[in-house]
Amino acid sequence: MWHIERVRHVPTPPLHLFVCANRRSPNDPLGPGCGDAGEAVYAAMKDEVARRGAYRTIWIAKTHCLGICPKRGCTVVRYPSGDVFAEVEVADAAMLLRMEKP
Numbered sequence: 161m162w163h164i165e166r167v168r169h170v171p172t173p174p175l176h177l178f179v180c181a182n183r184r185s186p187n188d189p190l191g192p193g194c195g196d197a198g199e200a201v202y203a204a205m206k207d208e209v210a211r212r213g214a215y216r217t218i219w220i221a222k223t224h225c226l227g228i229c230p231k232r233g234c235t236v237v238r239y240p241s242g243d244v245f246a247e248v249e250v251a252d253a254a255m256l257l258r259m260e261k262p
């Protein structure tokens with residue numbers, strides 16, 4: 161039995177991307193996290209969505225750890241496909257926003 165109430169139904173967008181911008185201590189055994197790279201990729205994707213005026217069809221969400229923790233760049237997950245991309249850099253942002261599979 162659920163103890164939460166659905167307020168309204170929101171149709172899922174054709175493309176929804178989750179960008180990790182998680183930060184950890186530089187000495188953390190799991191690494192420092194996607195941090196600055198994730199923030200930069202998130203900003204680049206939001207700028208590209210704005211440039212295209214694609215607010216209704218492409219949603220971008222900033223998240224914490226997605227469980228990949230690359231040594232460089234950041235992790236991005238695309239839905240509805242569920243494809244996971246690691247070591248994503250700003251230069252990859254536009255490609256990941258294409259509606260077809262990269």
Ligand code: FES
Nearest residue numbers: 180194225226229
């Ligand atoms: S810190 Fe980004 S995927 Fe783990």
